Amino acid sequence: MMRRRPCGSTECGIGRRIFLGGSILGVSGLGHLLTSRSAIASQVKAGGRRVLNIFLHGGVSQLETWDPKPGTDTGGPFRAIETTVPGLRISELLPYTARQMHRLSIVRSLDTRNGDHARGVTEMTTGRSRMPGVEHPHLGAVAARSLMADDFPLPGHILIRSSPGGRNVESEFHSAAWLGPRYASMALYDANPPKFEDRPGEITEDADARRDGVRQRANERFRLRRRTAETEAYDFSFSQARELLANRHVFEVSRESAADQERYGSSQFGRHCLLARRLLEHGVPYVQVNHADYDTHHENFDFHIEQLGEFDQPFAQLVADLAERGLLSDTLICVMSEFGRTPKINRTYGRDHWGTAWSVLLGGAAIQPGAVIGRTNANGTEVTDRVVDHGHIFHTILRGVGVDSLGEFEVGGRTFPIADPARQAIAELLS
Amino acid sequence: MSGGGVLLDPQQLKLLKEYRLERPLTSCHWDVRSRYVFCGAEDYVIHRVAVADGVVTKLVGHDSWVRAFGSSPDGEVLYSGGYDGRLMFWPVVGDVLMPMRVIEGHRGWIRGLAVSGDGRRVATCGNDRLVKEWDGATGQLLQEYSGHGAHVYNVQYSLDGARLYSCDLKGVVHEWRAGVSQPRVVATVSELHGYDTTFRADIGGARSIALHSDGRQLGLGGITRVSNAFAGVGEIVVAVLDVMDGKLRQVLGSKDRTVGTTWGLSWHRGGYWIGLTGGGGGGWLYFWRGDAADEFFRLKLPSDGRGVGVSTAGSGIAVAHADGQLRLYGVG
Numbered sequence: 219m220m221r222r223r224p225c226g227s228t229e230c231g232i233g234r235r236i237f238l239g240g241s242i243l244g245v246s247g248l249g250h251l252l253t254s255r256s257a258i259a260s261q262v263k264a265g266g267r268r269v270l271n272i273f274l275h276g277g278v279s280q281l282e283t284w285d286p287k288p289g290t291d292t293g294g295p296f297r298a299i300e301t302t303v304p305g306l307r308i309s310e311l312l313p314y315t316a317r318q319m320h321r322l323s324i325v326r327s328l329d330t331r332n333g334d335h336a337r338g339v340t341e342m343t344t345g346r347s348r349m350p351g352v353e354h355p356h357l358g359a360v361a362a363r364s365l366m367a368d369d370f371p372l373p374g375h376i377l378i379r380s381s382p383g384g385r386n387v388e389s390e391f392h393s394a395a396w397l398g399p400r401y402a403s404m405a406l407y408d409a410n411p412p413k414f415e416d417r418p419g420e421i422t423e424d425a426d427a428r429r430d431g432v433r434q435r436a437n438e439r440f441r442l443r444r445r446t447a448e449t450e451a452y453d454f455s456f457s458q459a460r461e462l463l464a465n466r467h468v469f470e471v472s473r474e475s476a477a478d479q480e481r482y483g484s485s486q487f488g489r490h491c492l493l494a495r496r497l498l499e500h501g502v503p504y505v506q507v508n509h510a511d512y513d514t515h516h517e518n519f520d521f522h523i524e525q526l527g528e529f530d531q532p533f534a535q536l537v538a539d540l541a542e543r544g545l546l547s548d549t550l551i552c553v554m555s556e557f558g559r560t561p562k563i564n565r566t567y568g569r570d571h572w573g574t575a576w577s578v579l580l581g582g583a584a585i586q587p588g589a590v591i592g593r594t595n596a597n598g599t600e601v602t603d604r605v606v607d608h609g610h611i612f613h614t615i616l617r618g619v620g621v622d623s624l625g626e627f628e629v630g631g632r633t634f635p636i637a638d639p640a641r642q643a644i645a646e647l648l649s
Numbered sequence: 650m651s652g653g654g655v656l657l658d659p660q661q662l663k664l665l666k667e668y669r670l671e672r673p674l675t676s677c678h679w680d681v682r683s684r685y686v687f688c689g690a691e692d693y694v695i696h697r698v699a700v701a702d703g704v705v706t707k708l709v710g711h712d713s714w715v716r717a718f719g720s721s722p723d724g725e726v727l728y729s730g731g732y733d734g735r736l737m738f739w740p741v742v743g744d745v746l747m748p749m750r751v752i753e754g755h756r757g758w759i760r761g762l763a764v765s766g767d768g769r770r771v772a773t774c775g776n777d778r779l780v781k782e783w784d785g786a787t788g789q790l791l792q793e794y795s796g797h798g799a800h801v802y803n804v805q806y807s808l809d810g811a812r813l814y815s816c817d818l819k820g821v822v823h824e825w826r827a828g829v830s831q832p833r834v835v836a837t838v839s840e841l842h843g844y845d846t847t848f849r850a851d852i853g854g855a856r857s858i859a860l861h862s863d864g865r866q867l868g869l870g871g872i873t874r875v876s877n878a879f880a881g882v883g884e885i886v887v888a889v890l891d892v893m894d895g896k897l898r899q900v901l902g903s904k905d906r907t908v909g910t911t912w913g914l915s916w917h918r919g920g921y922w923i924g925l926t927g928g929g930g931g932g933w934l935y936f937w938r939g940d941a942a943d944e945f946f947r948l949k950l951p952s953d954g955r956g957v958g959v960s961t962a963g964s965g966i967a968v969a970h971a972d973g974q975l976r977l978y979g980v981g
Contacts, residue, residue, distance in 0.1 A: 295713045297713060521848075521850055523757075565952070565953045566927065
């Protein structure tokens with residue numbers, strides 16, 4: 219198993235300083251610059267589309283989720299159950315999700331030819347095959363850049379996850395690469411809001427305003443001589459810090475009703491899903507919720523009972539809520555992993571890494587509901603119809619929220635393809 | 650081998666027979682009269698293997714894997730509990746075996762099954778956190794016990810059948826008595842449970858269970874000192890619990906701290922525990938007298954062990970292997 223990668227890039231450093239909130243001091247008095255909740259709501263209403271990506275870290279088993287093969291040599295002990303789509307069956311470990319399948323679709327034919335955790339995470343979230351020395355922006359950065367209004371007061375790319383564990387392979391930071399640090403991720407840990415720090419009491423409001431004026435003048439003088447994505451992001455970080463402080467309530471899942479909190483359950487993933495709903499309702503264009511861990515080399519079946527038992531109900535609740543609140547037509551949902559797991563059951567009842575024939579769940583926005591794309595053979599050892607990979611999924615997600623994924627970004631006078639030009643969206647999955 | 654009453658000297662143990670089945674095996678159980686060994690496998694079928702000639706008869710009826718078995722004392726009825734939640738009653742003898750009773754016993758997996766000494770009651774437990782008792786003849790539900798906070802992994806009757814012991818994923822051992830809805834909490838065996846903070850998952854439980862002939866010592870087999878749950882990096886263990894006072898009598902392990910899980914456990918009338926292991930350290934049969942933590946003998950197996958059964962007379966040991974082989978050991 220790969221260890222978590224430390225990120226020492228400039229973007230990472232700035233991103234963390236900006237968004238973790240540890241150094242946001244002395245701006246709480248600037249309420250006049252803040253955007254109200256109604257303003258946020260109107261922005262959402264104006265048609266902003268969003269992406270919700272649930273990343274099941276470690277590699278969830280396709281056989282225990284979206285492509286069950288009961289009764290075969292690879293099928294394991296679980297049965298398949300009917301869903302709200304006639305003829306579409308998924309694992310019995312997902313009874314709540316089964317009731318939402320008329321809103322979702324499955325791609326069962328991923329062949330990503332990879333069994334490495336870090337590479338899988340990178341490729342699934344950038345849509346590009348990993349090449350040494352080449353960095354591409356994370357899906358969240360691309361979505362934020364494409365979908366976020368210039369005056370949007372919140373970060374456009376938010377990662378919700380647990381506090382880091384010792385050997386965990388989850389990413390803590392999603393790079394925006396050449397899009398610039400403004401679109402890099404802000405991480406929220408354990409369903410807690412960012413660590414806001416109010417202006418120290420000994421600094422008056424006037425003193426704080428004067429201090430900020432000095433900063434702005436210095437910043438302006440610097441900008442006249444040298445203007446880069448980093449300096450812009452640095453300046454942006456100050457204005458966004460103010461916005462964050464003003465909108466801290468957006469991050470407080472405890473403000474949701476007791477009934478909602480009960481419906482999402484007491485698990486951490488349940489709270490994360492409720493926080494994701496809250497952020498999406500406030501128009502955040504990209505929210506990723508990580509759920510870990512699925513790297514079940516040993517006792518795959520017991521651990522999938524445990525992990526999917528935590529995943530199923532809150533996820534299904536989130537899908538239902540987005541639909542009932544009228545947000546699903548503008549919110550694309552994806553459930554992905556870095557790869558799937560081997561059809562062959564190993565000697566300790568585990569399944570190992572497998573990128574040859576596995577599945578991704580999509581739904582919402584322009585995704586056709588209730589569809590199944592692609593097919594694997596009887597025992598799931600190979601794709602027999604409509605082979606796709608991370609590139610196709612990346613294009614499809616973007617097209618699903620109205621982004622021309624075959625287009626280009628212009629950054630600093632250069633153009634960059636939005637997605638891998640060698641791939642395209644799964645057209646038959648789009649309405 | 651076939652019920653001759655020869656007590657095993659573990660150090661004289663030899664592989665006598667091996668029979669290949671179609672799929673990797675998950676469990677095995679001797680017929681009371683030592684004519685057959687019943688095997689569960691990575692399919693939905695129970696495989697009856699004739700000890701004499703290896704002829705296999707398939708018992709078809711479950712809708713998932715089967716890992717829990719029991720027999721009526723007269724040897725006429727086989728009880729099976731499956732991951733489909735079904736409890737099934739089967740005839741033991743015959744060329745074509747059809748289920749006598751099919752009971753939707755639990756929501757989710759049945760993980761453990763035990764039969765009282767007089768054969769009148771059958772106990773099951775499973776992922777619905779329940780322990781249930783059934784009439785061994787009619788299949789009628791006699792009692793349902795709730796009180797575990799996690800999946801219940803195994804059950805075992807006391808020698809007189811008046812008490813029933815169950816152990817869950819967290820190592821919590823309850824004692825149940827007929828007509829009493831609340832359990833007596835015997836102990837929480839911390840050696841049998843761990844929470845992996847990296848992978849955010851529980852690991853543990855009594856993967857095997859057996860009662861000492863003194864009726865007081867309950868052996869609970871599993872995995873302990875887990876450093877990586879998802880890779881199965883932990884050590885084999887048998888916790889021997891005094892069910893009267895709830896104290897741990899002994900924690901049995903291996904001299905070389907073998908990596909794996911104790912998947913099978915039996916108390917042999919020769920005066921020792923037999924543990925079957927599988928996992929990173931491979932397959933082994935371990936033998937402990939119980940007066941020391943380490944084994945007095947162990948036998949290397951050709952493949953990971955997943956289930957063990959000892960014949961009624963104590964002369965034969967059947968092992969269900971991950972390589973699809975049923976292997977029969979004895980003194981020959």
